[in-house]
Amino acid sequence: MGAAMNPPNTANVPNRKPGWRGRLQLILILLVVIGPMILATGMYKLQFWVPESRSYHGELIGNGQNRGDLGVQADEQRWQMLVTAPQECSVDCQQLVYLARQIQVGLGREASRASHALATAQPVSADYDAKLQREYPQLRRYPLDLPTYTKATQGNGAAQLWIIDPHGNLVLRYDAKVKGKDLLNDLNLLLKLSNIG
Template sequence: MGAAMNPPNMSDTSAAPDRRKGRWQLILIVLMVVGPMVLATYMYKLQFWVPDGRSYHGQMIGNGQTRADIGVQADEGRWQLLVTAPTACAGECQQLVYLARQLQIGLGRDASRASHALATVQPVSAEYEARLKTEYPQLQRYPLELATFNQGAAAPGDAQLWIVDPHGNLVLRYDARVKGKDLLNDLRHLLKLSNIG
């Protein structure tokens, strides 16, 4: 009589499909983790599918420039609203100085996280100097190195307002046409996102 036939081992037949299923699950998990990073890198490098919209109103300074790169030597450990005047601090410059002070006040309980400052090439007029002393007692004043400013600023001939982070990095730049409400929204957004200053 022949040898008895052993029935097939059921665990051997189900193990192969389980292994294949496990491999596919592992591949899917890796693709879900690595895929978005690879896609984001190519989107950034090739500039495709980049949204046109933005949530800020000034010109973003994303090149690592600091206050020193636009001719202002200062040591301030808070956020700063810095007005620069490469010519006489007249109409637009004075308007931006006023706006900077109002913005700091508008921050409410976060007002202590920011300061306002003026950097000028020329001394201000005696009349405006007297006004600054009485109406802007907390305004910080700095000299502005014109050659450095002309080389480093995006629009060197005009009065401008800059948002500077606590490390001295330039974040956003505005000209005199900016609306105070827009600038205040930008500043509040930055302070909300920031753990510094």
Template structure:
């Protein structure tokens, strides 16, 4: 007949098992983060995630202040040419596509230079579009000279969340923004 484990020793074993169940996953998660192993490769967003705490002011957007809504921000370091104009149109269409959540978002343009004829068109056809200046030097330095127009999703605190280039598809950006709005308690 096997020997019975003394009650005091059995209690210690139970305590160690309970601690391993509670502390073990935390230790594993910390090790996974610190040593970058078992990190999932899949992602559910289509743009480039900005996870470094940059704000729109950090990339040279002038006059923009944190607001109460999410923002679709189009930036153009040079003149607002065809690619920039396409992204401005796309930002408005995405804003409209939000449907009942449209009040939680806005669209804006930060450009270093807007041609006069396009500025007139913006006033007539895009009355809700907010316009800001863009410091070329700060933008080039903060974005590693990306060049060309970009569309950014900015949270209500002014933090940059996702970035898209001129080839981005509107449906993908709309899905990303809807997902952010669904998860967000702000804006």
């Protein structure tokens, strides 16, 4: 009973302070958690260790531009292949319009998730207008505001095809040399990865 009343003798017990091992473990845990975020931020900001390979064929538009920035006012809630013609819709423009229609058909059961359209700064010729009405019944047509378009494309006067997401954001751009298979593969990949539109 006397032993229970007396406090234990602590004179011989060493005073334990956190040692270097504990600090090292804490630093390693912080590096594992925060390190990848710091590395990814540095890679993005400084553009180092960025892989050169890509899975798309067009020019990626990653600057936040939307359809309105091109000078096209449209309310489309689906993915859209938009052909723009700042000058007359000549051979390259007509080829891209044809390609956009063929790509939509090539989408098969996913075709309802996309549309094709033409935006021109000048009226198309009477012959081509009749052809569009006859052979392209689903083609949407819009006026193209030339000053806005010229500013957005830095004066590029060639016909171009743009893939635009259902929110109106520009995703990819193609010139008249694009191959139909490449364009179809890109759009199929976007539709597969997206749950919108």
